[in-house]
Amino acid sequence: MGRAPCCEKVGLKRGRWTKEEDEILARYIKEHGEGAWRSLPKNAGLLRCGKSCRLRWINYLRADLKRGNISEEEEEMIIKLHATLGNRWSLIAGHLPGRTDNEIKNYWNSHLSRRAADIADGDGVVVDVDLSKLPGGGKRRGGRASRGIMAAARAGKEKKTKEKEKGKGRNKAAEAEQQQKPKEEEDMAVSTPSSHSQSHQPCATAKSEEQAPQASASGVTSDDGPEEDPVALSVEMMSALLGPRSPKLEVGQDRSCMDSSDSGGLSIDSESGPGGPTGDVAQELGDKAIMDWDLMGLDISTADDMWDPLVWDYADLMIPGGGHQQQPQEEVMSDFFFLDNM
DNA sequence: AATGAAGTCAACCGCCTTCTA
């Protein structure tokens, strides 16, 4: 059962959009709204594929797009988000109003990837997290095929990408590296911003996708039943991640997150003000003490190195541009587990 | 000034999941 092409390609125009085409598309969407991309070109009188129209609109014509250079704040945010989310460009873009996933992806590939590698050229910390142990096991929502499938699909195509090992071939190198990893490394490789610089493989990335698509970080959801409350799920996931010895997290009616145990617990206080974690966590982080939570798969010897930058970075993310605005607790929680924008 | 290398970025490709008939 083959899939029909998204559009009849014969006779359709390709390549750069002209000003006239832009105007037609913008006018049509202004009158009829977004959506129905397949029929849009015909209705609007454009000799373009529907997907092409959608892409053009999303990446270029939308009114809420920010034009111009990426600011330093945005750049920093991209780096940090990438360290946490990996190549989930749409998720990253969701944190940068007015920026598109394509823009961020391009910016990363051209500006930031090597810089991030330089920064991270030290001894990285790799944390294995088995997402299959998380509630629901997780399953992909949208997005791209697993790299394994992609590789298989590409196998017969004799791509000329070998020629591009230098420069543009950065991701290729990462891919090659991934595919050479032993099979037993099925767990997620979670990297801090200072880790895995060579491959630019961020937290939860492709390796396990090859073996277990359900472990993809593109989105994890319950296998059955209706959509769960992302906040509740995040808390559940966090508890699962932290393991049986972990402090149990509870979400109050106001959705603030609290530790039900009295000692050694994780305290995320929505009133903690700017600057990130407070209370026990802040104390522990400040002292660089090793947390006694039982992090499944976490090499505890490196926990001290990992959590400090991770938490610090995230606290920083909460205050884009150095402001002191409070990010809603549920957003923080969902972000932490890549549940944002689901 | 000419030219080749390297960088940038808009657009395309092919896959996915979800929805619907």
Add this chain to the structure above:
DNA sequence: ATAGAAGGCGGTTGACTTCAT
């Protein structure tokens, strides 16, 4: 239950621009 449509995603391409020699 199945197939196809639709929308969405990340990887890749290639035209164009900038830089170095």
